[in-house]
Structure formats: structure tokens, C-alpha cells
Amino acid sequence: MGGRDSLVGGVDLGGTKIQTVVLKNHQVVGSSRVETPQTGADAVLAAIAGSVRTSLEVAGDSLSDLAAIGVGTPGTIDESNGSVSNSPNVPGFDAGPVPLAEELSNALGGADVRVDNDVRVAVRGEWKRGAGRLYRDLLGVFVGTGVGGGLVLDGNLRLGRGAAGEIGHTIVKDGGRHCGCGKEGHLESYAGRARIEATARKWQAEGRKTRLFQIMEKKGRDRLTSGVIAEALTEHDQVAIELIDEAVWALGIALANAANLLDLEAVIIGGGLGDRLGKPFVDRVAEAAGPRLHVPERPPTFLTTELGDLSGAVGAAVLAGG
Amino acid sequence: MGGRDSLVGGVDLGGTKIQTVVLKNHQVVGSSRVETPQTGADAVLAAIAGSVRTSLEVAGDSLSDLAAIGVGTPGTIDESNGSVSNSPNVPGFDAGPVPLAEELSNALGGADVRVDNDVRVAVRGEWKRGAGRLYRDLLGVFVGTGVGGGLVLDGNLRLGRGAAGEIGHTIVKDGGRHCGCGKEGHLESYAGRARIEATARKWQAEGRKTRLFQIMEKKGRDRLTSGVIAEALTEHDQVAIELIDEAVWALGIALANAANLLDLEAVIIGGGLGDRLGKPFVDRVAEAAGPRLHVPERPPTFLTTELGDLSGAVGAAVLAGG
Numbered sequence: 237m238g239g240r241d242s243l244v245g246g247v248d249l250g251g252t253k254i255q256t257v258v259l260k261n262h263q264v265v266g267s268s269r270v271e272t273p274q275t276g277a278d279a280v281l282a283a284i285a286g287s288v289r290t291s292l293e294v295a296g297d298s299l300s301d302l303a304a305i306g307v308g309t310p311g312t313i314d315e316s317n318g319s320v321s322n323s324p325n326v327p328g329f330d331a332g333p334v335p336l337a338e339e340l341s342n343a344l345g346g347a348d349v350r351v352d353n354d355v356r357v358a359v360r361g362e363w364k365r366g367a368g369r370l371y372r373d374l375l376g377v378f379v380g381t382g383v384g385g386g387l388v389l390d391g392n393l394r395l396g397r398g399a400a401g402e403i404g405h406t407i408v409k410d411g412g413r414h415c416g417c418g419k420e421g422h423l424e425s426y427a428g429r430a431r432i433e434a435t436a437r438k439w440q441a442e443g444r445k446t447r448l449f450q451i452m453e454k455k456g457r458d459r460l461t462s463g464v465i466a467e468a469l470t471e472h473d474q475v476a477i478e479l480i481d482e483a484v485w486a487l488g489i490a491l492a493n494a495a496n497l498l499d500l501e502a503v504i505i506g507g508g509l510g511d512r513l514g515k516p517f518v519d520r521v522a523e524a525a526g527p528r529l530h531v532p533e534r535p536p537t538f539l540t541t542e543l544g545d546l547s548g549a550v551g552a553a554v555l556a557g558g
Numbered sequence: 559m560g561g562r563d564s565l566v567g568g569v570d571l572g573g574t575k576i577q578t579v580v581l582k583n584h585q586v587v588g589s590s591r592v593e594t595p596q597t598g599a600d601a602v603l604a605a606i607a608g609s610v611r612t613s614l615e616v617a618g619d620s621l622s623d624l625a626a627i628g629v630g631t632p633g634t635i636d637e638s639n640g641s642v643s644n645s646p647n648v649p650g651f652d653a654g655p656v657p658l659a660e661e662l663s664n665a666l667g668g669a670d671v672r673v674d675n676d677v678r679v680a681v682r683g684e685w686k687r688g689a690g691r692l693y694r695d696l697l698g699v700f701v702g703t704g705v706g707g708g709l710v711l712d713g714n715l716r717l718g719r720g721a722a723g724e725i726g727h728t729i730v731k732d733g734g735r736h737c738g739c740g741k742e743g744h745l746e747s748y749a750g751r752a753r754i755e756a757t758a759r760k761w762q763a764e765g766r767k768t769r770l771f772q773i774m775e776k777k778g779r780d781r782l783t784s785g786v787i788a789e790a791l792t793e794h795d796q797v798a799i800e801l802i803d804e805a806v807w808a809l810g811i812a813l814a815n816a817a818n819l820l821d822l823e824a825v826i827i828g829g830g831l832g833d834r835l836g837k838p839f840v841d842r843v844a845e846a847a848g849p850r851l852h853v854p855e856r857p858p859t860f861l862t863t864e865l866g867d868l869s870g871a872v873g874a875a876v877l878a879g880g
């Protein structure tokens with residue numbers, strides 16, 4: 237798709253932000269990030285188109301050079317027409333289908349638009365342009381508000397019947413801590429930021445002392461962001477330390493199980509919390525998984541992301557031929 | 559390999575028995591089963607060759623019609639020459655390489671010999687000629703002395719770096735019951751026959767009453783075979799019931815995790831214990847996995863094997879072109 241010098245846009249659509257990049261010859265030449273409007277689908281579509289235009293301006297290029305756009309989005313995607321439904325965190329996308337591909341194409345000079353799942357485009361980004369370039373078999377794990385995942389097996393992104401990659405809902409402790417999905421004892425119950433926050437609030441209500449919420453207020457946040465958790469760790473906050481210990485433990489179990497079943501070459505750990513805590517965190521997860529591997533002398537390589545919070549947008553552009 | 563009417567042999571080599579089949583036009587036309595000699599590699603090789611000859615006689619055919627032979631074996635296989643090492647349960651195969659392919663070819667008129675892992679050939683058998691024929695994505699789980707597994711993904715047997723499929727060493731309860739591999743809390747710790755027997759002995763030593771060992775003696779066995787366990791269940795032996803309840807629970811967790819990660823179309827449950835307990839057992843496992851699936855409205859189909867204890871031998875023959 238597109239000639240040698242044509243531009244390809246990539247969009248990572250989330251409930252709080254829209255991250256856009258523009259690629260030329262496989263390189264990021266422009267990027268833009270805006271907050272996701274909270275007023276409905278039309279505003280979200282306009283914000284995406286505006287962010288793509290800004291990225292083009294940053295790159296010093298114009299809309300007429302744009303060959304195609306890829307979009308990564310949460311929710312259910314109708315592959316036949318690139319429409320999106322059931323995406324509860326994106327305003328206006330929570331119910332019936334939004335014709336995302338059609339509207340974006342109209343707004344952006346008729347460019348081809350490809351749409352895929354947000355986690356899968358992030359895996360694609362790291363696989364094709366990031367930490368996973370050397371591998372044909374890898375698991376990407378995105379530790380953020382929840383825990384998402386995606387698999388590359390024998391050089392292909394694994395789809396299954398459309399829902400493959402749900403490492404976040406691996407049972408690490410049957411009957412254990414509540415998960416955001418309504419079930420119990422999942423990897424996400426212990427490693428997802430939202431469940432870490434809920435557990436910290438519960439422990440505090442039970443009388444445990446923690447600096448987490450003071451740090452949150454000091455930073456002007458209304459939730460325990462990755463930055464808040466990271467600062468609490470540097471202050472040796474015991475609650476934060478225990479919660480991250482449990483996240484590491486849960487990741488060690490879930491990733492060892494996946495590695496044992498699939499004999500993976502590599503595991504890439506990213507997402508808001510994964511990227512923020514970085515290599516020391518990933519190294520601890522590798523240490524937790526190690527003794528649980530069936531062939532411990534040949535572990536998968538545990539890696540941080542290379543693209544960080546651009547994994548999704550770059551992967552979306554790759555999907556569209558960038 | 560082989561013309562339309564040529565014969566292909568398949569061998570399932572185990573520590574206690576050697577099962578052989580001969581296929582013509584993809585159909586089993588002869589089979590033979592012998593005990594595995596306990597006196598060394600030469601005796602084992604001779605027994606395999608003898609069993610293939612018997613299968614040919616049963617089929618009314620002769621060695622000159624045999625185009626190729628496939629062998630499934632435990633241990634480490636050198637794919638370059640079909641030799642086998644590190645197979646502790648097969649006499650003489652426990653240490654340095656035995657030139658299995660070469661010796662068998664010499665003993666059987668120069669037929670081509672292909673060698674693969676015992677669990678993988680069983681998965682291949684069920685996938686190509688058994689319960690898995692309709693599927694491109696399946697997990698085969700063989701619940702026997704241990705618990706082995708193999709994956710077919712997008713219509714290909716998953717190898718990974720050679721060790722894919724180790725569902726038996728999925729952690730279902732971190733720090734739980736000892737596993738045969740030396741670690742703890744694995745699926746095999748709860749569902750493998752050897753660990754079920756060890757736990758029954760421990761519980762009996764602790765004062766719990768069970769009919770399991772009386773049934774074993776009555777049947778003239780020196781271990782808790784699948785038949786002994788099945789009979790204890792029909793006698794409502796409480797220890798047997800609890801142990802199988804735990805096996806079902808552990809299978810439910812491990813298979814739900816695998817299904818969530820891979821979005822599998824089908825799970826086939828076989829092996830000595832799986833085949834013996836049959837459909838009621840497989841249905842119970844499906845019920846245990848169901849509530850743990852991330853997309854419960856679209857579960858994988860849970861199936862018994864169709865080939866039973868011929869899965870491995872038939873799959874070995876398929877490997878060799880049969």
C-alpha cells in the first residue's frame with residue numbers, strides 16, 4: 237500500500253487519550269496526542285481526524301500524501317466495514333456500531349482505513365518495529381488499567397476465533413482477588429492498575445497506612461496512575477511494595493504457564509505500568525517465571541517495549557501498510 | 559509417500575507396551591500390541607519389528623508392501639537421524655542415543671522410518687483421523703500416568719522450540735501438591751495417575767479409609783490403574799471421588815486458561831484415565847472450565863478421543879504418510 241515515499245497514519249484510540257503517528261519509510265516522522273472528548277462519537281471522530289492532521293503538520297506533509305490510516309480500538313470490530321461497537325470506555329462507542337473507517341476516510345481525503353483491536357495493534361507494533369523484531373514467537377503483555385495480551389506464533393498474529401491473547405484472565409489463584417471482568421483470581425486481579433488501586437483503597441480502609449493517596453493528591457491525580465505507584469515504590473511505601481510484589485508473582489505464574497504451553501521465544505512487557513516500572517520490573521517478572529518454567533534452561537527472553545506508549549499507534553500504522 | 563495401496567506402519571512406543579498398527583488407504587487394516595521388553599534397547603527394537611510384522615500378518619500383507627513406518631516415542635529425538643535419547647521409561651533408551659530409525663529400517667526391509675514425540679503423534683492421530691478432524695485449532699490432553707498435551711494451531715502442529723504443549727505443567731495452585739517433575743501445584747499433580755496414586759497412599763497412611771488398594775489387589779495389579787480408579791468410583795469410594803473431583807477441577811482451570819489465551823475451537827481429552835472415564839468425565843471437565851472462560855458463550859468443544867489407545871500408533875502412521 238502506498239508508494240515508497242507515501243505516508244501512513246496510525247491511531248491508538250483509548251478512553252482517555254488518542255495517540256497518532258505518521259510513518260514515512262517505516263519511520264515515525266510525526267506524532268500527536270490529544271485527550272479523548274467525552275461528549276460523543278462525533279467529537280471522538282473529529283478529534284482523531286484532527287490528531288492525524290496535526291501529525292501530518294509536524295511531519296511537514298499534507299493530507300494529499302496520506303495513503304492509508306490504521307486504527308487500534310477497544311471493542312468489537314466488524315471487519316467487513318471497519319465499524320466499532322461495544323467499547324464501553326470510548327464515549328459514543330459503547331452501544332451500536334460507529335462507522336469508524338468510513339467516517340475517518342471521509343474526513344481525511346478518502347484515505348484507506350484499516351481497523352483492528354487495540355491490544356493486537358500494540359503487539360504488531362512491538363513485533364514489527366519494536367522489541368520483538370528478532371522473533372517469530374512472542375507474547376506481548378500490556379500491564380495498564382487492565383492486562384491485555386497478544387500472541388505472535390510462527391510469524392503470525394494469533395486471532396483464534398477473534399478473542400485470542402486473553403492472558404489477563406489467566407487464573408493465577410482460583411477463588412482469589414476479584415477481577416474487573418467479574419470473575420476471580422486472574423492475572424489482571426493482581427497486576428492491573430485498576431485492581432491494584434481498588435485493593436490499596438480496601439487495605440487503607442482496613443487501617444493499613446500508605447502514602448499512595450497522598451502522592452496521588454500531590455500529583456493532582458484522581459486515580460493511582462503508574463507514576464503515583466512508581467513514586468510510592470521509591471518512597472518504600474509498604475502497601476505499594478506488597479501490591480507490586482503480588483503483580484510480579486501473578487505475572488510470573490501466568491507467563492510461565494503460557495511459555496510452558498507454547499514454548500515461546502520472547503515475552504514483551506509493556507502497558508502504562510509495565511513501561512513506567514521498566515526493566516527492573518520486567519527482570520523481576522522473569523525471575524518469578526524462571527523457576528516455574530518446565531524447561532528452565534531455555535527461558536523465553538523477557539523484554540521491555542521499545543516503542544513505549546507509541547506501540548499501539550505504530551502498530552496501527554503497520555497494519556495499514558506503514 | 560507410498561502409492562495408493564501401499565501400507566504404512568505406525569508404532570506407539572511406551573515404557574510398558576508397544577502398540578502397532580498398519581494403515582492401508584488411511585484405514586487400520588492390522589494391529590498388534592506387545593509388552594515392552596525390560597531387558598534393553600536391542601530387545602525393544604526387536605519387539606517393535608516383531609509387532610510390525612504381526613500387524614502386517616493380521617492385515618494379510620507382507621513386508622514388501624510396507625512403504626514407511628512412523629514411530630512415536632518419549633524422550634529426546636534427533637530429527638537428523640531419528641535417534642532417541644533421555645527416555646527414562648523405555649529400557650535401554652534412558653541414556654545416549656539409540657539409532658531407532660536406522661535399526662528399524664534395517665529390520666523391516668529398508669522401509670522409511672519417521673520418528674516423533676509420543677504425545678505429538680497422538681495429537682496428530684486424533685486431529686487427522688479421530689475426534690479432531692473438523693478442527694484447525696485444538697488442544698489434545700492425554701491424562702495418563704502423567705498429563706501430556708499437544709496443540710494444533712491454524713492447522714499446524716505447534717512445536718515451538720521443540721517443547722510446546724506442556725499443559726501438564728500448568729500451575730493450577732501455586733505451592734500446591736507435588737508434581738512428578740519435582741515442582742508443585744501442576745495440573746499433573748492433581749490429574750496424573752501416578753500423583754493420584756501417591757496421594758491416595760498418603761491419605762490412607764494418614765488414616766483415611768479407601769477401597770482403592772483392595773480393588774487393585776483383587777484385580778492383580780501393582781498400581782492404581784485407570785480401571786482400578788474407575789471401579790472405586792462405581793463403588794462410591796470417597797477417596798477416589800475426591801481425587802477425581804480434584805482432577806476435574808485442575809483440568810477445568812488449566813484448560814480454561816489455555817482456551818482463554820488461544821481461543822481454541824476444541825479440546826480433546828484422552829490418555830489412559832481420560833479414555834477409561836470417558837464422556838462423563840470429559841463433560842465434567844467442560845462444566846468446570848465453562849465458568850472460567852473469558853468468552854463463556856463460545857466455549858471450545860470438549861471431546862473424548864475417537865481412536866482411544868490407538869491415537870498414538872495411528873498418528874505415527876499418519877506422520878509417515880499413512
